Amino acid sequence: MIPLIEFRDLYKLYPMGDTVVHAVDGISMTIYEGEFVAIVGQSGSGKSTCMNIIGCLDVPTHGSYFLGGKDVSKMNDNRLAEIRNKMIGFIFQQYNLLAKLNVVENVEVPMLYAGVSKSERRKRALEVLSRVGLSDKIKNLPKQLSGGQQQRVSIARAMAGKPKLLLCDEPTGALDSRTGKEVLELLQEIHKEGNTVVLITHDNAIASKAQRIIRLEDGKIVYDGPAKGAPKQVSVEDGGEA
Amino acid sequence: MSLRQSFLMAIKNIMSSKVRSLLTMLGIIIGVAAVIVIVGLGNGMETYMTDSFKSMGTNLLTVTVLGRGSSRSVSVEDMYQLLDDNPEYLDALSPTVTYNGTVKIGSESLSSSVTGVSEDYLYMKAYEIDRGRDLSYIDMENRSKVCVVGSYISKEFFNGNPVGKEIKIGGNTFTVIGAMAEELESEEGSTDDCVYIPYTTAARLSNTGKISSYTFAVVSEETISESKAIIEEKLEKIFGSDSAFLVISLSEILDVMSQMIDIMVTVLAGIAAISLVVGGIGIMNIMLVSVTERTREIGIRKALGAKQRNIMSQFVIEAATTSALGGVIGIGMGYMFSEIATRVISVALEVEMKVIPTVGSVMLAFGISVGIGILFGYLPAKKAARLNPIDALRYE
Numbered sequence: 001m002i003p004l005i006e007f008r009d010l011y012k013l014y015p016m017g018d019t020v021v022h023a024v025d026g027i028s029m030t031i032y033e034g035e036f037v038a039i040v041g042q043s044g045s046g047k048s049t050c051m052n053i054i055g056c057l058d059v060p061t062h063g064s065y066f067l068g069g070k071d072v073s074k075m076n077d078n079r080l081a082e083i084r085n086k087m088i089g090f091i092f093q094q095y096n097l098l099a100k101l102n103v104v105e106n107v108e109v110p111m112l113y114a115g116v117s118k119s120e121r122r123k124r125a126l127e128v129l130s131r132v133g134l135s136d137k138i139k140n141l142p143k144q145l146s147g148g149q150q151q152r153v154s155i156a157r158a159m160a161g162k163p164k165l166l167l168c169d170e171p172t173g174a175l176d177s178r179t180g181k182e183v184l185e186l187l188q189e190i191h192k193e194g195n196t197v198v199l200i201t202h203d204n205a206i207a208s209k210a211q212r213i214i215r216l217e218d219g220k221i222v223y224d225g226p227a228k229g230a231p232k233q234v235s236v237e238d239g240g241e242a
Numbered sequence: 243m244s245l246r247q248s249f250l251m252a253i254k255n256i257m258s259s260k261v262r263s264l265l266t267m268l269g270i271i272i273g274v275a276a277v278i279v280i281v282g283l284g285n286g287m288e289t290y291m292t293d294s295f296k297s298m299g300t301n302l303l304t305v306t307v308l309g310r311g312s313s314r315s316v317s318v319e320d321m322y323q324l325l326d327d328n329p330e331y332l333d334a335l336s337p338t339v340t341y342n343g344t345v346k347i348g349s350e351s352l353s354s355s356v357t358g359v360s361e362d363y364l365y366m367k368a369y370e371i372d373r374g375r376d377l378s379y380i381d382m383e384n385r386s387k388v389c390v391v392g393s394y395i396s397k398e399f400f401n402g403n404p405v406g407k408e409i410k411i412g413g414n415t416f417t418v419i420g421a422m423a424e425e426l427e428s429e430e431g432s433t434d435d436c437v438y439i440p441y442t443t444a445a446r447l448s449n450t451g452k453i454s455s456y457t458f459a460v461v462s463e464e465t466i467s468e469s470k471a472i473i474e475e476k477l478e479k480i481f482g483s484d485s486a487f488l489v490i491s492l493s494e495i496l497d498v499m500s501q502m503i504d505i506m507v508t509v510l511a512g513i514a515a516i517s518l519v520v521g522g523i524g525i526m527n528i529m530l531v532s533v534t535e536r537t538r539e540i541g542i543r544k545a546l547g548a549k550q551r552n553i554m555s556q557f558v559i560e561a562a563t564t565s566a567l568g569g570v571i572g573i574g575m576g577y578m579f580s581e582i583a584t585r586v587i588s589v590a591l592e593v594e595m596k597v598i599p600t601v602g603s604v605m606l607a608f609g610i611s612v613g614i615g616i617l618f619g620y621l622p623a624k625k626a627a628r629l630n631p632i633d634a635l636r637y638e
Contacts, residue, residue, distance in 0.1 A: 057545060057631050078549045085547020096542045096635065100258055112247065113547040157546075 002069045003030040004164055004196055005054060010063030012049050023049040025219030031198065033164065036191040038199045038207035041216035050216065051200040055088055055167050056080045068164055085113050089158025093170035095150040097142040103153050104129065104138040110161040128156040132186065148179030155186060166190065168199045172206060184209050252560040256567065266528040267568030269521020274572025274607040275579060276514035281603035282580045284507030288500055290595040297425060297433060299367050300493040301463050303470055305456040307487050316480050321456050324476050331469040334459040336360035339444035343412020345437055347399045354395060356411055356437045358444020364390065366459040374405035374420030377440055385442045389416045394434040396421035411437065412447060466491050521568065522614035529561050529622035540626050541634025550627040557626050561619020562612050569611030573604055
């Protein structure tokens, strides 16, 4: 079985003054379809860089990244855009909805760039919106919704293009604990429906909702295994990383 | 993503900040309106001039004899001989003598123009006789004190029935034998404010007694240059010099003046078009600001799969749509100002000149405004398309 995500000895280096920062320092890992993985780490652990590379928003300095069997580590901007569009559904901490578009239009955006026809776009958008329980809000603007509702719109948007992977960057970071829990439960349900979910967080409590945890420290993997039985490490609140 | 969607998106964005969009368009609006009004003005000027020249007769050649000493002169007979010798070119002839006598009807003095002409003159000018009769050859022979009056005099002083009445010209009593049909609007000082008398009578009454001006009608306007050459050749033979006379054709003057108006309009429209360029720079400026403001939106769109060309076309189309919308408003304003200018000219100058925007100028102005939008939208669009999605997403 071909892994959905495969990092092979992957490095991401940033020059900073005279030194070179190893944001990702030789990581190898594989994630298969249908998994629910949390990538955990504190600020500066390299998890955001990891998420950018997984999300094809950035390319590694060395090493290879295979997404669905394809080496995407050397692709140019436009090819990456195509891969993002087809393979990945993004769920951001700040929701990142387009303020001028209403809910259903927001959900349609990825399909717009995929070249899906207007009627098909609308049909699929309404389907996923009903899946996240927002059928009654389709004409609202994002600012007319609560944070939890906005995050559910962004989940709907991520799912609308039927991507292989849902990539969530601190999806509950901007929500209160109750709505955060609801959003996590929704993600768990979506995973149970057969979707692959990769969740980036600094919060061990949230990470523990996943099946598998990959813990990063200083750009290296320090733990990769089931969420149950993962070493209980005292989470240090950093709050500095978005 | 189709062009139509990009276009709808652009309209949405323009509408979401109306004041800013309007201010952005202002340069284009002013430029387009100015170009349209200026071209319309030139067009109106040309039409007005052509019309008034036509009413004077573009089939006419005016010969002015300046003379050369006293030894050599040209007689009326010489000129009629010229007419008879060239029937394929020349159709009719009338000596013209401007008589500077005051016209008096009863106790009222008029400033009407008095011209001594032959029996063919009104025919040459295509003036119609409304009542009574035209001047005749007998009137020339007899140096009769008869006259044909224009419709202004006829209507204003004789209730439209002047035939048989008497008027005084320079102290001499003339009998009105005919009244002309209305040419323009029977206003004072217009073509309708005129008196025609036999040229023989006019020559005798005027102090010099010399006839120094002739008007020829040509057979065809197409051969007007040849006709002119024939007259010039003959006169040069008589005078032995080409500086003793002038042969002027109205159609030639019209051509030259039309050309001058064209040049003037082109120059003025060019100056107005500078405003279009300034407007384009304004659009570029606002688009650059807009790209910065919408960095996050661009980041989101790129993350969701927008390619460089998607972002590029979004911004170029937005710039072009802004500019085109400005162009459309400018066209509307251009038509409005043309209408206003027409009224102002008719009130202020008492000239019935219509400022008519040409379809060509409207299309050109619109085309240029769209082109400017694309041209000046390109740079900001390129900047937007090249944004790094990670940086753009982090942008606050």
